Amino acid sequence: MRTLPARLGLLAATLAALLPLGFAGGAAAQSEPAAPAVEVRLDQDAATAGPGERISFESTVTNASELARTGLVAHLSILTTDPDVYVDPEDWSAQRTQYVDELAPGASTTLTWDVQAVTSGPLVLFVSVTGEAAGPVASSGPLDLTVGGQREVDSGQVLGLVLWTPAGVLALLGATLVRRRRHR
Amino acid sequence: MSEATRTRPATTAAAESPWLVMAEQELRDLWLSGRGLAVMLAHTTLLSITTYLIATNQELNFLEQREAVALTVQVTVAVGGLLVVLVAADAVSGERERGTLETLLLTPVPRRSLLIGKGVAAMSLWFGAFLLALPYLWWIGRDVGTFGSAAAGTFLAGTLLALFLTGVGLLVTTFSQSNGLSLALSFFLLLGLYAPHQLPAEASRGWAGETLLKLDPFTSALLYLERLVINAHTLTQDLPLLVVPALAAAGILTLALALAGRLSLLPRSG
Amino acid sequence: MDVITGGTGQVAGGTRPQTGPALETHGLTRSYGARVAVDSVELLVERGVVLGLLGPNGAGKTTLIRMLSTVLRCDAGSFRVAGVAHTDPVRIRRAVGVLPESAGYPRGQTCEEWLTLHARLFGVRRRDARALAARLLGEVGLEDRRRSLIAGLSRGMRQRLGIARALVNDPEVVFLDEPTLGLDPFGQRQVLDLVTRIAREHGVTVVLSTHVLDEVEQICDRVVILNRGRVVADGTMAEVVRRAAAPREGRLEVPADHRARALDTLAAHHVPAEPGANGHLGMVRLELPGDVAPEDSSAAALRCLLDAGVPVLGFSVEGGRLSDAFLRVTRGDGDE
Numbered sequence: 001m002r003t004l005p006a007r008l009g010l011l012a013a014t015l016a017a018l019l020p021l022g023f024a025g026g027a028a029a030q031s032e033p034a035a036p037a038v039e040v041r042l043d044q045d046a047a048t049a050g051p052g053e054r055i056s057f058e059s060t061v062t063n064a065s066e067l068a069r070t071g072l073v074a075h076l077s078i079l080t081t082d083p084d085v086y087v088d089p090e091d092w093s094a095q096r097t098q099y100v101d102e103l104a105p106g107a108s109t110t111l112t113w114d115v116q117a118v119t120s121g122p123l124v125l126f127v128s129v130t131g132e133a134a135g136p137v138a139s140s141g142p143l144d145l146t147v148g149g150q151r152e153v154d155s156g157q158v159l160g161l162v163l164w165t166p167a168g169v170l171a172l173l174g175a176t177l178v179r180r181r182r183h184r
Numbered sequence: 185m186s187e188a189t190r191t192r193p194a195t196t197a198a199a200e201s202p203w204l205v206m207a208e209q210e211l212r213d214l215w216l217s218g219r220g221l222a223v224m225l226a227h228t229t230l231l232s233i234t235t236y237l238i239a240t241n242q243e244l245n246f247l248e249q250r251e252a253v254a255l256t257v258q259v260t261v262a263v264g265g266l267l268v269v270l271v272a273a274d275a276v277s278g279e280r281e282r283g284t285l286e287t288l289l290l291t292p293v294p295r296r297s298l299l300i301g302k303g304v305a306a307m308s309l310w311f312g313a314f315l316l317a318l319p320y321l322w323w324i325g326r327d328v329g330t331f332g333s334a335a336a337g338t339f340l341a342g343t344l345l346a347l348f349l350t351g352v353g354l355l356v357t358t359f360s361q362s363n364g365l366s367l368a369l370s371f372f373l374l375l376g377l378y379a380p381h382q383l384p385a386e387a388s389r390g391w392a393g394e395t396l397l398k399l400d401p402f403t404s405a406l407l408y409l410e411r412l413v414i415n416a417h418t419l420t421q422d423l424p425l426l427v428v429p430a431l432a433a434a435g436i437l438t439l440a441l442a443l444a445g446r447l448s449l450l451p452r453s454g
Numbered sequence: 455m456d457v458i459t460g461g462t463g464q465v466a467g468g469t470r471p472q473t474g475p476a477l478e479t480h481g482l483t484r485s486y487g488a489r490v491a492v493d494s495v496e497l498l499v500e501r502g503v504v505l506g507l508l509g510p511n512g513a514g515k516t517t518l519i520r521m522l523s524t525v526l527r528c529d530a531g532s533f534r535v536a537g538v539a540h541t542d543p544v545r546i547r548r549a550v551g552v553l554p555e556s557a558g559y560p561r562g563q564t565c566e567e568w569l570t571l572h573a574r575l576f577g578v579r580r581r582d583a584r585a586l587a588a589r590l591l592g593e594v595g596l597e598d599r600r601r602s603l604i605a606g607l608s609r610g611m612r613q614r615l616g617i618a619r620a621l622v623n624d625p626e627v628v629f630l631d632e633p634t635l636g637l638d639p640f641g642q643r644q645v646l647d648l649v650t651r652i653a654r655e656h657g658v659t660v661v662l663s664t665h666v667l668d669e670v671e672q673i674c675d676r677v678v679i680l681n682r683g684r685v686v687a688d689g690t691m692a693e694v695v696r697r698a699a700a701p702r703e704g705r706l707e708v709p710a711d712h713r714a715r716a717l718d719t720l721a722a723h724h725v726p727a728e729p730g731a732n733g734h735l736g737m738v739r740l741e742l743p744g745d746v747a748p749e750d751s752s753a754a755a756l757r758c759l760l761d762a763g764v765p766v767l768g769f770s771v772e773g774g775r776l777s778d779a780f781l782r783v784t785r786g787d788g789d790e
């Protein structure tokens with residue numbers, strides 16, 4: 001995954017370069033915003049999971065322009081709105097960037113994202129897509145993911161395991177020793 | 185010339201395999217005496233403590249579940265290996281010291297069969313340790329779906345290591361001057377083989393370091409388990425890593441059984 | 455010695471012919487490092503004999519038995535046990551039963567379990583082995599201890615259990631290495647009775663190693679005395695005693711005023727004599743040669759006294775026992 005940061009860096013640089021353009025464009029097109037060339041849509045907008053659980057969702061990337069698009073990059077972002085929660089996206093998903101080689105005008109493709117809920121907290125996930133050139137960045141709507149609190153220590157259950165297993169062995173041991181005693 | 189004839193109990197024809205007879209008795213001695221169960225109690229207590237800490241302690245809980253499963257697997261392999269090597273290392277030198285070796289050598293049973301029977305008993309401790317680890321593996325790994333592969337992989341890699349350690353113990357015990365020496369030597373061999381795996385990652389950098397580590401059956405087997413459990417590899421993905429443990433086990437067992445004929449009442453001379 | 459023939463063709467599950475002597479060794483030698491423990495031992499022992507293997511501590515008895523029972527290799531020489539050559543150790547093991555010296559016992563096994571195990575290791579099937587174990591325990595008087603752990607048995611019981619174990623393969627030759635070591639007199643008595651009974655009832659050859667001479671006098675037909683690894687005496691009890699030529703002591707009692715004349719008369723007839731001890735004025739001690747039967751030598755001494763008119767009030771002969779011969783041939787050697 002050595003290339004991933006490099007790619008992210010490239011992406012960030014691209015975004016930075018686009019910023020003034022965006023402002024300029026925004027000012028210029030105040031009356032009529034340019035139709036985005038690419039659209040991204042998620043198949044769900046809210047989900048819940050327990051810590052350690054895996055969830056999976058899909059994004060549909062559609063080429064809304066008249067031209068065939070090549071070299072599209074889709075990226076999954078994971079952030080939290082709670083400043084006390086630390087999120088390291090790398091822990092959450094091993095594959096957060098996917099590539100779309102070619103998309104004909106009007107065509108769409110579906111990308112699947114796998115995420116493992118590592119920490120609890122309110123999270124926002126979204127997928128953004130851009131092309132190779134300094135084109136606009138299209139973002140999906142947010143997926144609000146609520147990861148439940150730390151697993152309630154089901155103390156009954158864990159105690160059942162950690163007590164009953166040795167207890168079972170102890171009982172067997174006792175039975176053996178009693179049996180042996182009879183031979184004295 | 186005396187030509188007396190006498191009757192004797194039906195022997196020889198379709199007799200039981202001596203190694204089986206030996207193994208049966210050794211297993212009875214180990215498990216019905218309570219010794220085997222006592223160490224299993226210690227094993228489950230250790231697993232219970234780690235599992236309880238994993239489940240209740242926030243810090244440990246942050247340990248990813250897969251890492252918690254891997255920890256349990258490592259504890260099981262280490263405990264099982266320790267028990268196997270200690271019992272195997274007692275096999276001959278222990279009997280010699282307790283004065284019970286001579287009566288065994290007086291039977292027409294090949295020395296090799298004696299060793300095999302004792303090796304089977306030693307291996308049973310590994311199987312016991314493995315079986316008792318299963319509920320823990322299931323409980324810790326139930327959310328991440330690792331139970332099946334973790335259990336199967338632990339069985340595979342752990343059994344290879346246990347076979348290897350059985351060979352080590354039998355070889356050492358056959359030629360040791362005393363039982364204490366045999367136990368100590370086997371124990372330190374185990375530590376020596378286990379240590380490289382615990383080295384910081386930097387030490388394993390470089391071609392030489394990596395090759396050396398991979399020649400240690402422990403390091404390879406534990407690496408296999410790590411990739412299986414933590415990196416969610418499939419059972420077959422890293423099979424090449426098990427080649428070294430398998431070859432080591434086969435080699436040392438062959439050597440121990442080949443040298444079984446040299447087993448004698450006195451450790452050095454015949 | 456036409457008894458030396460080939461091996462015994464053992465017929466599985468049925469009868470076996472017994473050919474050849476029970477034991478035969480030629481130049482049997484074994485050293486530990488520079489120490490020669492058994493030195494060129496030559497033995498020929500017929501079947502059905504109870505042989506006493508005597509010798510001080512460190513004489514090589516245990517080493518000899520271990521070689522003959524194939525648990526130790528010999529450095530030189532050859533031997534046959536029950537007609538089987540030493541080059542076929544497995545068949546020798548099938549033909550011998552051994553109670554090793556200070557044998558250990560698996561403390562965690564029951565008597566029955568241990569005997570059954572050993573019977574099975576000799577190829578007896580499980581059910582037969584259990585029946586055999588029960589029978590043998592009965593034979594050694596441990597029937598009510600069948601299910602007791604060996605750890606709970608007394609020393610004497612353990613020795614008897616060890617003897618039962620030596621019989622699981624219905625051996626032709628039984629070696630017992632110091633079976634009474636460390637037993638109280640009652641335990642010794644029990645073990646010796648057992649050995650005698652086994653020799654009689656099983657018709658086996660018994661080699662009994664010991665340094666307790668009483669035992670040998672009680673139950674052995676023949677003795678071999680080892681000293682520093684060598685055979686220094688071999689024969690029946692009487693032969694060994696005679697060959698050892700241990701002098702006997704005669705004790706003569708005469709009236710006190712006749713003692714001087716008695717001493718003079720004995721001196722004139724070349725019988726070594728001296729005044730007896732204990733301040734008893736009529737006692738005379740005389741030394742009788744060991745290589746002449748005691749009845750002959752004492753008769754000669756008495757005759758000369760009577761001829762000289764010395765009244766004899768009492769006469770007894772001491773010595774001529776195995777212990778005298780033993781001390782003479784071993785000259786008090788030994789490790790301790």
Ligand SMILES: Nc1ncnc2c1ncn2[C@@H]1O[C@H](COP(=O)(O)OP(=O)(O)O)[C@@H](O)[C@H]1O
Binds near residue numbers: 486517
């Ligand atoms: N394992 C051994 N290593 C070295 N020397 C031994 C060993 N066993 C016996 N010896 C020596 O060999 C000699 C014969 O010993 P052993 O056969 O035990 O005699 P015994 O049974 O008549 O007392 C002794 O001098 C003894 O010290």
Ligand SMILES: [Mg+2]
Binds near residue numbers: 515517555
């Ligand atoms: Mg001895």
